[in-house]
Amino acid sequence: QSALTQPPSASGSPGQSVTISCTGTSSDVGAYSYVSWYQQHPGKAPKLMIYDVNKRPWGVPGRFSGSKSGNTASLTVSGLQAEDEADYYCNSYAGSNNYVFGTGTKVTVL
Amino acid sequence: EVQLVESGGGLVQPGGSLRLSCVVSGFTFSDPYMDWVRQAPGKGLEWVGRIKNKAQSYTANYAASVEGRFTMSRDDSKNSLYLQMNSLKTDDTAVYYCARDWSTALSSWGQGTLVTVSS
Numbered sequence: 001q002s003a004l005t006q007p008p009s010a011s012g013s014p015g016q017s018v019t020i021s022c023t024g025t026s027s028d029v030g031a032y033s034y035v036s037w038y039q040q041h042p043g044k045a046p047k048l049m050i051y052d053v054n055k056r057p058w059g060v061p062g063r064f065s066g067s068k069s070g071n072t073a074s075l076t077v078s079g080l081q082a083e084d085e086a087d088y089y090c091n092s093y094a095g096s097n098n099y100v101f102g103t104g105t106k107v108t109v110l
Numbered sequence: 111e112v113q114l115v116e117s118g119g120g121l122v123q124p125g126g127s128l129r130l131s132c133v134v135s136g137f138t139f140s141d142p143y144m145d146w147v148r149q150a151p152g153k154g155l156e157w158v159g160r161i162k163n164k165a166q167s168y169t170a171n172y173a174a175s176v177e178g179r180f181t182m183s184r185d186d187s188k189n190s191l192y193l194q195m196n197s198l199k200t201d202d203t204a205v206y207y208c209a210r211d212w213s214t215a216l217s218s219w220g221q222g223t224l225v226t227v228s229s
Contacts, residue, residue, distance in 0.1 A: 036215035051215035089155050093214055097171035104154040
């Protein structure tokens with residue numbers, strides 16, 4: 001199972017929006033609505049930000065949103081804040097009780 | 111408060127074995143599926159495997175990269191999750207996280223334990 005493809009980096013100024021893509025195949029992202037997104041600050045454990053493509057866990061700010069079209073899922077962070085600077089990883093169910101993560105995207109707040 | 115605490119990491123030689131533990135609190139451990147995820151130094155996240163609950167016969171599934179070498183187990187009476195790692199390779203060097211599986215996502219994570227495979 002190959003890792004999902006994410007851009008290595010993305011950036012935006014405070015208050016702007018940034019969108020991160022996560023491209024898989026018709027066997028993972030395209031086949032299931034089980035895409036999740038994780039935020040990871042340096043030296044810390046990942047934190048769940050989005051699940052089931054576009055649902056936010058309790059406590060996650062509404063400026064984080066998710067979507068999917070075909071084999072590509074996306075995470076959008078609106079109204080960027082300094083604390084949003086982190087690495088972001090997507091994850092998808094890949095069938096047969098297997099999961100696959102994305103390659104990761106480093107988001108920089110300019 | 112939900113807490114997951116991993117232990118058991120350390121330095122091991124190639125071909126060796128190691129057993130990781132994850133003790134949880136703050137939720138009913140016997141209910142959810144549980145996962146292990148690893149992260150090699152400076153690299154991205156890699157899903158290692160998942161173990162289901164008693165209702166699903168504690169069935170475990172693994173990533174191809176560890177299938178046949180790693181075994182997941184759990185002791186619901188001790189609120190504990192385990193990862194037995196055999197035939198370790200240098201590529202297995204990573205921080206290993208345990209995580210609670212919730213609605214096909216990983217809702218809670220431990221802080222991780224570092225495994226270094228080196229001669």
